[in-house]
Amino acid sequence: MRMYDIIKKKRDGGPLTGEEIRFFVDGYVKGDIPDYQASALLMAIFFNRLNRDETAVLTQAMADSGESIDLSSVKGIKVDKHSTGGVGDKTSLVLAPLVAAAGIPVAKMSGRGLGHTGGTIDKLESIPGFKAEMTKAGFIKSVNSIGVAIIGQTGDIAPADKKLYGLRDVTATVDDISLIASSIMSKKLAAGADCILLDVKVGKGAFMKSMDQARKLAEVMVEIGRAAHRETIAVISDMEQPLGFAVGNALEVKEAIETLKGEGPEDFDKLCRELGTLMLVLGGITRDTSEARAIVDDLIASGRALNKFREFVRNQGGDPEVADRPEEILPIAKDTVRIAADREGYISELRAEEIGICAMHLGAGRANKEDTIDPSVGIVMNRKVGDFVREGDSIATLYVNRKDNLDTVIDMFRSSIGISATPVSRIEIIKEIIR
Numbered sequence: 001m002r003m004y005d006i007i008k009k010k011r012d013g014g015p016l017t018g019e020e021i022r023f024f025v026d027g028y029v030k031g032d033i034p035d036y037q038a039s040a041l042l043m044a045i046f047f048n049r050l051n052r053d054e055t056a057v058l059t060q061a062m063a064d065s066g067e068s069i070d071l072s073s074v075k076g077i078k079v080d081k082h083s084t085g086g087v088g089d090k091t092s093l094v095l096a097p098l099v100a101a102a103g104i105p106v107a108k109m110s111g112r113g114l115g116h117t118g119g120t121i122d123k124l125e126s127i128p129g130f131k132a133e134m135t136k137a138g139f140i141k142s143v144n145s146i147g148v149a150i151i152g153q154t155g156d157i158a159p160a161d162k163k164l165y166g167l168r169d170v171t172a173t174v175d176d177i178s179l180i181a182s183s184i185m186s187k188k189l190a191a192g193a194d195c196i197l198l199d200v201k202v203g204k205g206a207f208m209k210s211m212d213q214a215r216k217l218a219e220v221m222v223e224i225g226r227a228a229h230r231e232t233i234a235v236i237s238d239m240e241q242p243l244g245f246a247v248g249n250a251l252e253v254k255e256a257i258e259t260l261k262g263e264g265p266e267d268f269d270k271l272c273r274e275l276g277t278l279m280l281v282l283g284g285i286t287r288d289t290s291e292a293r294a295i296v297d298d299l300i301a302s303g304r305a306l307n308k309f310r311e312f313v314r315n316q317g318g319d320p321e322v323a324d325r326p327e328e329i330l331p332i333a334k335d336t337v338r339i340a341a342d343r344e345g346y347i348s349e350l351r352a353e354e355i356g357i358c359a360m361h362l363g364a365g366r367a368n369k370e371d372t373i374d375p376s377v378g379i380v381m382n383r384k385v386g387d388f389v390r391e392g393d394s395i396a397t398l399y400v401n402r403k404d405n406l407d408t409v410i411d412m413f414r415s416s417i418g419i420s421a422t423p424v425s426r427i428e429i430i431k432e433i434i435r
């Protein structure tokens with residue numbers, strides 16, 4: 001088999017066989033296939049697409065390119081949850097202890113933030129003492145004893161995806177639905193859970209800008225899950241504006257704790273309860289959605305979800321008192337800057353991507369993988385799209401330490417806000433569920 005023939009076949013619009021796809025993935029990981037040939041194939045795929053069978057094979061080949069986590073020694077049905085990424089997305093911080101409190105084992109690998117999106121591991125590490133590194137044995141032991149552990153993703157998971165993603169990033173071939181779907185699902189398959197819940201974000205702050213694209217991505221990923229015998233559900237949720245109010249690591253931990261107490265922002269609370277309900281259904285706690293929803297509500301109201309959060313934080317070296325005194329325990333920036341409305345009207349836009357980039361420039365995120373982050377800084381929104389403001393009302397508060405770029409960040413933040421003279425509808429957080 002020759003790489004030249006595979007490129008030519010896809011260039012001319014032909015479907016690749018499973019053997020050809022595996023030849024490419026294996027050869028590229030081993031270094032036998034050079035970047036220039038892999039780039040040519042990616043561009044041919046970008047223009048001529050992969051069909052569903054090709055996408056399923058590519059996903060499995062990338063999943064098989066490295067280590068697979070064996071969770072068979074964890075008792076129960078393991079349900080993984082994945083978000084396609086957004087601004088203010090602290091959902092895993094709530095869902096992991098919430099569903100663990102219902103008896104679903106959570107053995108989760110999460111990533112760090114890059115660009116305008118945050119990462120669960122960075123958020124958790126803002127809790128003093130919290131450690132996201134564990135041996136594999138320690139990881140399994142934690143899940144078996146307290147029901148939940150979250151660790152950083154190891155480099156051995158789907159190395160083919162890692163290498164190909166780096167190449168896609170520099171060859172303008174990231175935003176193809178089958179390539180995104182196979183990239184995400186290869187890591188999910190290798191991470192070993194029995195069922196997968198996907199939170200596909202749609203809107204200005206997401207990869208998928210339109211409902212049409214988000215629906216296609218969700219459908220392809222659900223189909224890949226099914227082909228790999230993992231029950232998979234996708235929820236399409238809004239990412240026009242930041243999720244909840246808080247953007248920035250420690251600020252988001254505090255908001256997650258409030259949500260576990262039932263005191264979170266309306267949109268974030270709704271999303272967590274919906275995703276939690278679906279995780280309980282996938283995990284076989286009950287097949288009845290209303291019953292699952294009642295369990296979720298009770299876990300929050302009774303304090304059991306918050307208790308599980310304390311246990312989880314303590315088990316990974318963090319200070320569990322954070323659940324009771326987040327203001328004292330979490331790092332907090334030295335200064336705040338209030339962003340006020342410059343006129344009366346209805347908030348029409350809070351553009352998530354720009355707001356995420358503002359938070360990154362304050363130090364909450366990374367422009368490059370090597371950058372260090374400041375866990376204490378970020379942004380707390382005081383308004384959401386649809387809210388009415390008078391001139392001078394606070395729209396957001398910036399939590400800042402560095403001042404060298406503050407004027408630029410403030411200008412950028414201001415330009416991410418829209419105010420309309422006529423009423424604006426609120427944005428529904430949950431758009432659609434794809435089973």
Ligand code: URA
Nearest residue numbers: 174179180181183184
């Ligand atoms: N996230 C991934 O993991 N892969 C993609 O291709 C896009 C987003």
